[in-house]
Each structure stands twice: as structure tokens, then as C-alpha cells.
Amino acid sequence: xxxxxxxxxxxYNINPAFASETDTLKISAQSEGxxxxxxxxxNSHHTEKLPVIxxxxxxxxxxxxxxxxxxFVKFFFEEALxxxxxxxxxxxxxxxxxxxxxxxxxxxxxxxxxxxxxALKVQKFDFIDTNNIHLVGHSQGGWIAQxxxxxxxxLFAGAISMAGPTFGVRKQLIDEYQSMYICNxxxxxxxxxxxxxxxxxxxxxxxxxxxxxxxxxxLKLIKGFEADTYIRSISKPFLFLFADxxxxxxxxxxxxxxxxxxxxxxPSFIETYTAREQNHSFRVAPACYRGSNVDLPYSExxxxxxxxxxxxxxx
Numbered sequence: 258x259x260x261x262x263x264x265x266x267x268x269y270n271i272n273p274a275f276a277s278e279t280d281t282l283k284i285s286a287q288s289e290g291x292x293x294x295x296x297x298x299x300n301s302h303h304t305e306k307l308p309v310i311x312x313x314x315x316x317x318x319x320x321x322x323x324x325x326x327x328x329f330v331k332f333f334f335e336e337a338l339x340x341x342x343x344x345x346x347x348x349x350x351x352x353x354x355x356x357x358x359x360x361x362x363x364x365x366x367x368x369x370x371x372x373x374x375x376a377l378k379v380q381k382f383d384f385i386d387t388n389n390i391h392l393v394g395h396s397q398g399g400w401i402a403q404x405x406x407x408x409x410x411x412l413f414a415g416a417i418s419m420a421g422p423t424f425g426v427r428k429q430l431i432d433e434y435q436s437m438y439i440c441n442x443x444x445x446x447x448x449x450x451x452x453x454x455x456x457x458x459x460x461x462x463x464x465x466x467x468x469x470x471x472x473x474x475x476l477k478l479i480k481g482f483e484a485d486t487y488i489r490s491i492s493k494p495f496l497f498l499f500a501d502x503x504x505x506x507x508x509x510x511x512x513x514x515x516x517x518x519x520x521x522x523x524p525s526f527i528e529t530y531t532a533r534e535q536n537h538s539f540r541v542a543p544a545c546y547r548g549s550n551v552d553l554p555y556s557e558x559x560x561x562x563x564x565x566x567x568x569x570x571x572x
Contacts, residue, residue: 278302279339284346286378288371294355295322295348297379300339308389308414308571309344309379310334313372313398313405317472318361320397321354322347329395329538332555333419337564343571344385348375361475365397365482369405376412389571392416393563396505396537399497400484407490415494415526415570417563420537422506423497423514425483426476429506430457436504440545488518494526496566498559500535502544528566532559 282297299307312330314320322330334345350368351358363371372392380387391414394402399421406416422429434453438444444452461480468477497515499508508531515529523529536542540553 279335282382284348284375284378286348286371286375288351288374289367291351291358292356293348293351293358293371293375295346295375297344297346297382298335298339299344299384300342302340303342304384305342306386307342307344307384308386308391308567309346310338310567311346311348311372311376311379311390311392313368313392313394313401314350315396315398316475318353321349323349323354326395329555333539333560333563334393337560338567341564341568343567344379344382346375346379361471362478363475365400365404365479366408368401369408372401372405373409373412376409386571389414391567391570393419394421395419396421400482403484403487403491403495406493406495407487410492413493415496417496417498417566419498419539420500420503420506421497423484423488423511423518425485426479426481427457427461428510430460430476432507432510433505436507436545440504440547485514485518488515491527494570495528496563497527497529498532498539498563499529500532500537500539500559502535502542502546503537504545505537530559530562532556532562535559 278301280299280301284297285292285294312322312334314322314326319325330347338345349356350360350371351363352360376390379385379390390412392402392405393416399418402416402418403421406413431453434456435449438449438452439446464473464477464480468474499506499511501508512529532539534541534543535556536546539556539559540550541556542553
């Protein structure tokens with residue numbers, strides 16, 4: 258199996274042109290009365306049944322494969338997986354791009370339901386291997402992947418969480434604020450944590466009173482979310498990817514929570530991987546980097562890890 262994986266990795270490293278001959282199919286799915294629109298990509302050379310990756314975007318009203326994720330998905334998915342015989346599915350979440358609804362009125366559980374309904378639509382294509390539908394979620398999308406695989410194990414064969422927290426929303430907010438105080442203010446870890454906790458508590462209080470739309474309304478809706486129940490319920494192969502210079506999801510906090518979730522160690526089908534010298538988007542970056550992200554390359558080692566894991570799961 259390892260030799261097979263290395264063979265496929267070699268192909269995508271030396272023959273990227275093979276992946277460029279791509280069929281692009283528009284798709285739409287219904288979810289709670291809303292139409293979710295997206296696209297399915299596949300390599301035109303492959304005629305066998307194809308495993309499929311459904312990508313789940315992060316937070317915010319501009320989060321789309323058509324905008325802020327354009328280069329991300331090209332690097333991690335299209336260049337790496339199309340010529341491996343994977344189909345790739347992108348869809349806009351509610352109220353973003355071409356999809357109906359309002360993103361900031363959507364709970365995490367509803368986003369997981371949306372992923373389910375998109376998967377059910379994808380199953381109808383006769384070239385899809387319906388036993389090999391995987392999710393890959395980045396940032397907030399990592400939380401959604403955890404929920405969806407836990408809730409709908411009969412549909413999803415497994416998932417990857419890219420920089421998705423193993424803890425809840427409040428703790429993630431504290432984590433983000435602590436990084437801000439450390440990196441922008443030069444404050445030491447412990448006093449930064451105290452300031453971050455106080456700020457998070459204040460913000461969540463005011464949001465509960467004033468969160469009427471946009472990011473504030475979304476945070477008001479999700480502020481009580483905790484990931485632990487969903488992670489403990491995962492029964493399918495799952496890869497958690499973290500980055501050691503991630504200012505939004507502290508990899509040490511994530512692994513500490515993981516140890517609390519599984520004090521005797523995680524089940525064999527759950528794997529964790531920490532990318533070194535990389536940020537939240539898995540770009541190669543030092544800690545507290547304040548330059549332009551455009552100048553930072555995406556990590557080939559993280560991409561190779563993902564491809565290797567997916568090849569093992571689908572072959």
C-alpha cells in the first residue's frame with residue numbers, strides 16, 4: 258500500500274498537466290427550503306467510479322471557493338487530487354455567492370445538514386463511488402466536518418479537519434484574543450490569557466444583547482457550541498490537522514483538549530498531525546508573522562500528508 262501511495266504522489270508531482278483536463282459540472286442541492294449552488298470538478302481522463310471530496314469553507318460572509326479560498330483550493334485539492342482520480346465538490350454556504358439563505362442565521366448543525374444534502378445530490382452522479390464520500394473542512398469548516406461525520410456516519414466515509422478547533426467557540430475566541438495580545442502587544446502568555454478571557458467575556462455579553470446581523474449575529478447564534486460530544490461520537494476515519502504558528506487555533510490547546518477527550522488515546526481510525534512553521538491557512542510562516550500572506554507559500558508537506566491519508570482511505 259505504501260508503494261502504491263508513493264507511486265501516485267510521484268505522478269502528481271511530475272505531471273501536473275494531467276490534472277488540468279478538468280470537467281466542471283454545476284450542481285445544486287435543496288436544504289431546508291434553500292437552494293445551495295456549487296460545482297463538481299473531475300479529471301476527464303478518469304472513467305472509473307470516483308471518490309469525492311466535499312470542501313467546507315470557514316466563517317464569514319465572504320468565505321467561498323470563488324473568492325478568498327481560490328488559491329487555497331487550487332493548491333490543496335485541484336493540483337493534488339484531480340489526477341489521483343478524485344472528484345472535488347465546492348458549494349457556497351447559505352447566503353454566500355449563488356446560494357440562498359442567510360449565513361449568519363445558520364447554526365453549525367444546519368451547516369452540517371447542508372453538507373449532507375449536497376452529498377446526497379452528489380451521490381446521484383453515476384461516476385461517483387458512493388462509498389467514498391469524504392469531507393474536508395477548513396477553520397470553522399473543520400467544526401462542520403466533525404459534526405457531519407459524527408451525525409451522518411452512514412453517508413460520509415471520513416473527513417479531514419484543517420485547523421478546526423477541538424474545543425468550543427468561546428475558547429476559540431479567547432485563543433484568538435490571546436494571540437492578538439501576544440503578537441501585537443508583546444504581552445507574555447499568562448497576562449495575555451487573562452486579558453483575552455476578560456475581553457471574550459465582555460464581547461459575548463454585548464453580542465448577546467446587540468448581535469442582530471453579520472458576524473455578531475452569527476457569534477450570538479454559535480457562542481455556546483462545544484465540539485467534545487461530536488468528536489467523541491466520530492466513528493469513521495478522521496484526520497485532524499493543526500499548525501504550530503496558528504494564531505486562531507492554538508495547536509497545544511487543541512492537543513490538550515484531545516487528550517482530555519481520549520484519556521486512553523484516540524481510537525485507531527482518528528489521527529492527528531501538527532504542521533511545523535505554518536499558520537492557520539497552512540502557509541509556511543514564522544510565529545506572529547505580520548507581512549503579506551501572498552508572499553508565503555502553501556505547505557507541500559501538509560498537502561502530501563492529506564493526499565497520503567486520502568489514498569489510504571480510498572484504496
